[in-house]
Amino acid sequence: MGAGAKHRLVFVDRLLTTLVHLRHATTHDVLACWFGVDRSTITRAVAEVRPLLAERGCTISPGVRLRTLAEVIDHLGTDGKTGIIDGTEIRVRRPAAGRKDRDKFVSGKNKQNAVKTMVVTDGDGRVLFCSPARPGSCADITHARQLGLVRLLADGPAVEILADAGYQGLGAQTGGRVITPLHRKFKKNAPDWYEEMHERQRKAHSSRRIRVEHGIAHLKNWRTLTRHLGRREHMSHTVQAIASLLSHQQTADLASTRQK
Numbered sequence: 001m002g003a004g005a006k007h008r009l010v011f012v013d014r015l016l017t018t019l020v021h022l023r024h025a026t027t028h029d030v031l032a033c034w035f036g037v038d039r040s041t042i043t044r045a046v047a048e049v050r051p052l053l054a055e056r057g058c059t060i061s062p063g064v065r066l067r068t069l070a071e072v073i074d075h076l077g078t079d080g081k082t083g084i085i086d087g088t089e090i091r092v093r094r095p096a097a098g099r100k101d102r103d104k105f106v107s108g109k110n111k112q113n114a115v116k117t118m119v120v121t122d123g124d125g126r127v128l129f130c131s132p133a134r135p136g137s138c139a140d141i142t143h144a145r146q147l148g149l150v151r152l153l154a155d156g157p158a159v160e161i162l163a164d165a166g167y168q169g170l171g172a173q174t175g176g177r178v179i180t181p182l183h184r185k186f187k188k189n190a191p192d193w194y195e196e197m198h199e200r201q202r203k204a205h206s207s208r209r210i211r212v213e214h215g216i217a218h219l220k221n222w223r224t225l226t227r228h229l230g231r232r233e234h235m236s237h238t239v240q241a242i243a244s245l246l247s248h249q250q251t252a253d254l255a256s257t258r259q260k
Helices: 011-024 028-035 040-053 069-080 140-144 150-155 192-219 233-259
Strands: 059-063 065-066 081-093 114-121 126-129
Touching: 011 028, 011 040, 011 233, 028 040, 028 069, 059 126, 059 233, 065 069, 069 081, 069 114, 069 126, 069 150, 081 140, 114 140, 114 192, 114 233, 126 192, 126 233, 140 150, 192 233
Parallel strands: none
Antiparallel strands: 059 065, 081 114, 114 126
16 A cells, blocks of 8 residues: 555646646646646646546536437437537647558548547537547548447437438438438539529538537637647547536536526
């Protein structure tokens, strides 16, 4: 009992260090200077606190948090709310030359090294769930299937999930519970009436799912998610920790607005 190095930072300072690092992407060297400790002490503090924040889950009301995708689907079904899903990419450092998985992180859409996470929000844009990070080469629909979204929607409550064209195909697998933009019937020489109808439907769908873009934008306000320069292995905890902190603030702001 009692073996191992003692903490030179109390828990409050370790928490503050982690929050500053996540919010402003402040390097461990700078934080070590601020707190008057060695760089390794900061690295240890962040590594200990970041998983704790990730495990908290996303707050939907005081004392109630959602930690898994299954809990999110149950929450949406119970409250009769619409969920919105979308994938977002976070730039990361390129794996070293010679690594067999070097090309796995190259995004096919943006042609850059990235990891991808699936974000779920409600109709107000409040973040309900962020998935663990996957390599950028993973398609959005593949990622959703790997997370078990198809099974959860097929076996769970009746829920309406809005998604973009990257998830086309999930609607047929979930009994129409995932709603995506309609396929174009005419690729060339489309009639004017069809172009007008298709554009109207596309805009109506986009206006309903724009809230998830707002939720992702709030996540990306945390500098660590604009471009991650640390180890890729920490990205899952980083994304989920930030989602937990953001959802707590969004819930508090929503409660304050309703009281006015």
